[in-house]
Structure formats: structure tokens, C-alpha cells
Amino acid sequence: MVDVLLGLQWGDEGKGKIVDYFAPNYDLIARFQGGPNAGHTLYVNDKKVVLHQIPSGIFHENTINLIGNGVVLDPVTLRRECETVKAFGIDYRKNLFISERTHLILPTHRALDKASELSKGNDKIGSTLKGIGPAYMDKTGRNGLRVGDLLDKSFTTQYIRLRLKHQKLLDSLNFHEDISAWEEEFFEALEFMKEFKIVNGEYFINEKIREGKKVLAEGAQGSMLDVDFGTFPFVTSSNTISAGVCTGLGVAPQKIREVIGVTKAYCTRVGSGPFPTELHDETGEELRRIGNEFGATTGRPRRCGWIDLVALNFACMVNGVTKLVMTKADVLDAFDELKVCTSYMVGDKKTMAIPFQMTRLAITPELKSFKGWKTATDSFRSAGELPATMKEYVSFINTYLGVNINYISNGPGREQLIEIQ
Structure with a gap:
């Protein structure tokens, strides 16, 4: 069965510590939505650690961690986080898995986020400028690139095609910032990501459930930021409520047991x-x-x-x-x-x-x-x-x-x- 742990306010409820506390009781911790706009704070050996994309069970040796398909993933942020985790003596490659259906945040997504927020003037929504919204827009617009695409020979061609589309939008917003350094860092991080265990997330998690493993779905942001039920338009771009677990991980509603609200x-x-x-x-x-x-x-x-x-x-x-x-x-x-x-x-x-x-x-x-x-x-x-x-x-x-x-x-x-x- 799957238990869910999520925030009930506008985020920042302290979910990271709570997931970390419950993690030893579970075999698998899975992030089901959001991206690097999340900030889950833990204290490991009395040292503060902030995780943005890696599930909060990573510091428990016997706990598997899955980044689910409902997440939008920034490879650069992931690489930095992995370096932080490694500094604590954790072998992140052992217990960190990524769903092949997880959408990627591109450098141009970050640029679009910044350009869009600047163009709003006094009507800014308070975006974290991490590229979350534009990445989800490409997902719903059926243009996005996914983690599984990294293994395809045509990935670079697909990337260039999408980048050109984004550039037209950036031009229309009069955004002319040089993002070449972002791109260089991005492609280096993509090579780093190829070393990970990229899995068919929905089969992976359901197999664990069939084996009787205990799963905890970890939410990011808070319920009042849900794209449907939050304080629209001042919301995030994903479903932060418990229903997002089903679409964000590929599990059926009847598999959900406890919903722990923070x-x-x-x-x-x-x-x-x-x-x-x-x-x-x-x-x-x-x-x-x-x-x-x-x-x-x-x-x-x-x-x-x-x-x-x-x-x-x-x-x-x-x-x-x-x-x-x-x-x-x-x-x-x-x-x-x-x-x-x-x-x-x-x-x-x-x-x-x-x-x-x-x-x-x-x-x-x-x-x-x-x-x-x-x-x-x-x-x-x-x-x-x-x-x-x-x-x-x-x-x-x-x-x-x-x-x-x-x-x-x-x-x-x-x-x-x-x-x-």
C-alpha cells in the first residue's frame, strides 16, 4: 500500500524533516510532483541539508528513492544535490531511481520563466524562476523532453527543435540574455544523469507494492498551491494534493492508505x-x-x-x-x-x-x-x-x-x- 505525506498550507510546512522521520518505516520514498522549486530541509549529523528534487529518504541506507513521472527535473540541480549527498558518505547511485517519463527542465525553460515574470510587472505571481511553469506547459502542450529521451539517438535533434521554438517566444518577450553557460552546464549534467538507474516508474513502483513493500509518496509545495484547488493564479503548475499521487507515480487510487497532512x-x-x-x-x-x-x-x-x-x-x-x-x-x-x-x-x-x-x-x-x-x-x-x-x-x-x-x-x-x- 501507499501512504502519502504532503503539505496543507502554502508550502514550507516542514515536510522534509517529517519524511525523514518516517522514512525508516518505509521501503520506498517517491516524489510525485513539483521540481526544484521545492526545498525540503533536513538535519543530518546536526548539519542542515536542503533537498530540492531527491526524495527525503536518501539518507537512509535501506530505503529506495524514486523520482516519479509527475516531477519536472532539472539535471543541473540534481547533479549539485547528488554532490551534497555524496559529501555525507551516501552512495546515491545505489538507492536513487528516476522514472523515464519524468519531464526535463531545459535552460530555455528557465529563461522563459524569467522573461514571463519580468513581463508581468506588478502582476508577478512570485515564481521561483526555476523553469517549472514552462516545463509543465511543454508537458501539457506535448512538446516536452523526458528522461527516457536521453537514451534516444535523436535527443540532440529533439532538443534543438524545442530550443528554437522557445527562442521565438523569448524574442517576443524581448528577452536577450545569453544562456550559453546554462546550456553547457545542462549537457554536462545530462551525461551525469545517464549513470543513474532510469526505470519504467509505474511498473517499478507497482511491483514493489505487489511484493508487500511499504511506499511513502512525498509531496512538494502545499495544497493551497495546487493548480486546480489553490489560490489561482498564485499557484504552482502541478497537482500538489493527494490525487496527484495517482498520476504522478502511476498507482491506482485504491492503493492509497493513509494521507498524512503537515x-x-x-x-x-x-x-x-x-x-x-x-x-x-x-x-x-x-x-x-x-x-x-x-x-x-x-x-x-x-x-x-x-x-x-x-x-x-x-x-x-x-x-x-x-x-x-x-x-x-x-x-x-x-x-x-x-x-x-x-x-x-x-x-x-x-x-x-x-x-x-x-x-x-x-x-x-x-x-x-x-x-x-x-x-x-x-x-x-x-x-x-x-x-x-x-x-x-x-x-x-x-x-x-x-x-x-x-x-x-x-x-x-x-x-x-x-x-x-
Whole structure:
């Protein structure tokens, strides 16, 4: 069977650490969507590591890792990541497999991403400029190149054809930046990729399932960035929700068992887009400072605010979440008062539903206040040690969502994860 672990907010929920924690319980970890715009932070031997494309189980010797067909893969980023992993003494070639159907991010995809974002002026969507959107556009437009194409003699011809098409688009956007250095690096990385185990991903993963192996599907970004159900158009280019597992790995819906959703104890967002509970005051600054809220991929300061239960309830619904993990609970240790959003006021109407187009509406969050616990919780290792006021906060969220928080993360370390019975 397949369990799924994904983010329920706008990304940056701390999924990397949680996948790393659960990884020893699984035989295979598989990334099913997204690309190098993801940034999953782990701490290995007390050293910080950020993985963008490699599944977070790579540091576990007996765990197989698969980059699935739903991912868009940048060979240059992959090569750099592999060098980072190798520095920890890990033989990445042993346990890292890549689906032959995985689409490639070309240098011109990165150029198109940059040109498109520049052309939008004040209407930028906050792209990470990694070429994700243009790569997915080529996928849906049936023009893209895939990992399996690397083994074809006509690959260079196919590449030139697609590059010429991209160049016309770049010319129309008045983008004339020299990307020859990007191309040189790209082709070197392609040669590096040929050394990997390139597999028929869907047969590979289903064979493991038939053998009784335990599979964990690892999501990137967050549910509120889903191309269909997120805060469109300020979304990513893939399906980040649990349904994306089926198309991103080639597994049937009935194979999915648990859906583990990860949420912060508060909310953050990087880039543009609606954020009803965003704080523009000293409290927001304090959340950013204590939580060290800066993008793992972009380094951009994250926008911060109180937890949004309207959005979280929506994410639990569309994902079919069965278990919750709350991360960065320790960041709230310092606050006298905490707030949670229980509904929206849209004009003079109260709603507990996510509106169709949030960017066109003036949304005021209705907030419920809670007393802060004012206790350092980062050293706690059991649920019994948690302050009563923290338990009240968690209990209210459980009741509102109808799904229980089963784990509370109270720090970046592997051991800083409390199981709640």
C-alpha cells in the first residue's frame, strides 16, 4: 500500500524533516510532483541539508528513492544535490531511481520563466524562476523532453527543435540574455544523469507494492498551491494534493492508505497571492524572526500570520487527510496570546468555505483567541509534558477539522517530534 505525506498550507510546512522521520518505516520514498522549486530541509549529523528534487529518504541506507513521472527535473540541480549527498558518505547511485517519463527542465525553460515574470510587472505571481511553469506547459502542450529521451539517438535533434521554438517566444518577450553557460552546464549534467538507474516508474513502483513493500509518496509545495484547488493564479503548475499521487507515480487510487497532512502551528506564504490571516505588525515580524521564516529555495522572507482553519479544513477535505502533523509548535512558545481563524467575512457575509477567486474579494478573518503557554517546549519528548494551554489549542483544532493532530514537531531535530496518542 501507499501512504502519502504532503503539505496543507502554502508550502514550507516542514515536510522534509517529517519524511525523514518516517522514512525508516518505509521501503520506498517517491516524489510525485513539483521540481526544484521545492526545498525540503533536513538535519543530518546536526548539519542542515536542503533537498530540492531527491526524495527525503536518501539518507537512509535501506530505503529506495524514486523520482516519479509527475516531477519536472532539472539535471543541473540534481547533479549539485547528488554532490551534497555524496559529501555525507551516501552512495546515491545505489538507492536513487528516476522514472523515464519524468519531464526535463531545459535552460530555455528557465529563461522563459524569467522573461514571463519580468513581463508581468506588478502582476508577478512570485515564481521561483526555476523553469517549472514552462516545463509543465511543454508537458501539457506535448512538446516536452523526458528522461527516457536521453537514451534516444535523436535527443540532440529533439532538443534543438524545442530550443528554437522557445527562442521565438523569448524574442517576443524581448528577452536577450545569453544562456550559453546554462546550456553547457545542462549537457554536462545530462551525461551525469545517464549513470543513474532510469526505470519504467509505474511498473517499478507497482511491483514493489505487489511484493508487500511499504511506499511513502512525498509531496512538494502545499495544497493551497495546487493548480486546480489553490489560490489561482498564485499557484504552482502541478497537482500538489493527494490525487496527484495517482498520476504522478502511476498507482491506482485504491492503493492509497493513509494521507498524512503537515501544517505549521501558524501560517506562512512566500511570494504573491491571497493570505487572509497575514500579520503586517510586530507579531508577524516576531513569528518570522523566531521561526526563521526565509525560503529554503529562494531565501525570500516569508509572509507570516495566524493559522487559518478555513483553509486547513478545505485542504483536509480535498486530500482526504487521515492524520495531521503540526510543525514549529515551539515557535509559539513566546507569545502571550494566540489566534486562529475560524471563518471569513466576505463583505457582510460569513463563510467557512474557500471562495472561488480570493484575489477579487476583501476577506476579513474572524479570529478566536487562545492564551499562550509561555513555556519552552523544545526539550519536551512526550505528550504528557505539554502545557495545558497548548493541549487546549491542539484540541480545538482537532475538533474544528475532524482530524486529529498525531504528531507535534517542537524543533528542527529528528528527535524533536512528539507522538500524541
